[in-house]
Amino acid sequence: MTDLSRGFDPIPLDCKLFLFDMGNVVVKNITMLDAIAEQYHLDKEEFFQDYRHYDFPLMEGEVSSDQYWQHIQHVFGVSVEGNPFYDAFHPVFNGEIVDLIKKLRTKGYRVVCASNTFASHWQKLEAMGALAIFDAVYASHVLGISKPSKQFFKAILDAEKVSANHAYFVDDFKENVESARALGLASLCYASSAELHDAFIAFI
Secondary structure (H helix, E strand, O other): OOEOOOOEOOOOOOOOEEEEOOEOOOEEOOOOHHHHHHHOOOOHHHHHHHHHOOHHHHHOOOOOHHHHHHHHHHHHOOOOOOOHHHHOOOOEEOHHHHHHHHHHHHOOOEEEEEEOOOHHHHHHHHHOOOOOOOOEEEEHHHHOOOOOOHHHHHHHHHHHOOOHHHEEEEEOOHHHHHHHHHOOOEEEEOOOHHHHHHHHOOOO
């Protein structure tokens, strides 16, 4: 039963799998659009509005970074060097989540990453060791589908051969958590250290 006052569900006693989002959960400092707009002297409102049309196609692998920057050059009349998605992306580890994942794995639980991302960011996350802290990683641009689609969660649960009622999901985005819960996947909408501690107190 979801405790809406606290924003998290109880973790199943027979939990076999934990799924963690990456951005704003395992790593922080993930914003890069402001820096890109400033670098290329773009009107932020126009740039952000245009980007919203490409956010999900990028995350689902339908549009490559190269294709997107060619589009930006054409629409905004700027010359783009390199891959700004990679160059302006400077994530840092969120220690409390990384420590929690390590503790869960030490106790024998299987922990996987369930992330909306795209190839440019995934490359940098891999280089910094963020993927190595998991037993397995599932990225939207590889799966070809993204959160909050229920199919995103189904694809991971099927690959792991675990039913939704034996798994637990942690994400910072309310819409993703609501979709997971609708599938029967107990979840925590990660917003504070206090709630994280309360949700996992019996497991750490």
